[in-house]
Amino acid sequence: MNLLCNEGVVKGQLDPNIYSNDRVLQSLLTVEDSFLPQATYFQNVQKEVQPCMRKIVATWMLEVCEVEECEEEVFPLAVNYLDRFLSLVQTKKSCLQLLAAACLFLASKLKSYRPISAKKLCLYTDNSITSQELLEWELVVLGKLKWNLAAVTPHDFIEHILLKLSLPKDRVTLIRKHAQTFIALCATDHSFAMYPPSMVAAGSIGAAVCGLQISCMESSVWGESVTELLAKITHIEVDCLKSCQEKIEQLLAHNLRESQQHKHPEGGANKKEVEPQSQSYTPTDVRDVNL
Known part of the structure; x- marks a missing residue:
């Protein structure tokens, strides 16, 4: 008798009651600093x-x-x-x-x-x-870590912020994807380690909205910039959030330049063909750490 389940795993849907509840967001903002280095x-x-x-x-x-x-x-x-x-x-x-x-x-x-x-x-x-x-x-x-593993990360704030920004519904998925990419990028840079997760999340969403040149409907109604709205939602000072967003944009530009340099190195005419890699392969050679 075959007891194996061959059906794909279905991910649970987001609960709108959680993300529309201001108390949940406030609780995240209250405890986030306790999970910083x-x-x-x-x-x-x-x-x-x-x-x-x-x-x-x-x-x-x-x-x-x-x-x-x-x-x-x-x-x-x-x-x-x-x-x-x-x-x-x-x-x-x-x-x-x-x-x-x-x-x-x-x-x-x-x-x-x-x-x-x-x-x-x-x-x-x-x-x-x-x-x-x-x-x-x-x-x-x-x-x-005293078994304290349920840390608050920037991802915990994304849905709360997106729900309150009143963005065009057909662009929310794209903004979310870009913001997640920026959050991952920030995690690779140690200078963001001491930033509160809410600031990294808000800065990443702000960078995504500005980069995609998407207008925020609520922003146009109240005459506020997207950054000002993000600051209001997360209770962060506007200048601090602007600084964080600019730093994220600079980090993105730096990584894009590095990526282009890797794709088109000098002397590229003599490049060797890359052999297929095994499943265990990841490009970063961590042995460089020991040099």
Whole structure:
């Protein structure tokens, strides 16, 4: 008798009662700061781990999530664990990818209907770690974070903000997708680690709306800019939000320039053909961290 279920997994629909309730948004705003790293740990805690290493390993984490088609919430949550741990524990650079893998392991268990297996995570490190090490570090991370894993991330604010912006209904999906991309981009840059999640979410939505040149219906009615509306919704000072949004736009422009340079390197006439990669392949070589 075949007991296997071959039907696809159906994701639950968003509950409009949650996102239309101002008390839920207020609760998120009240507790979000408690999930931020305790300090700018590169100066105060870490001796070996540098910002460039954090960027390399965060980019690797993002690529693993993309290959595994994880839910959008998994990556920023995993990076939140990474930053909080590094703000508490002095970590050797040789253990950084192992720590990142443990954070991904935990975040995917919490947010994904199909968590990334320990075996796959080991493969994505080119077997530089073992399953036993991963399980041991999972417990270490849990202990240092005091099992407080339900962190507030920028994704928790997206639907609340979009619902209150009164945007054209046919553009909401596109704005949401762009904002999610910007949030992931911010998570790879350590300078956003101490920003409140609500500010990153509002700045990302603002950058998406401005980039797509979409007018906000409520904004036109009240004579306010989109940034002013976002600031009002999230209780953030307008100047602070403008600064965050500009920083997101600068980060996007910088990454686009880097991407173009990788696509069209000098001397490109002699480029070799790229061989097909195995399932365990991710482009970022985290061995650079140990150099």
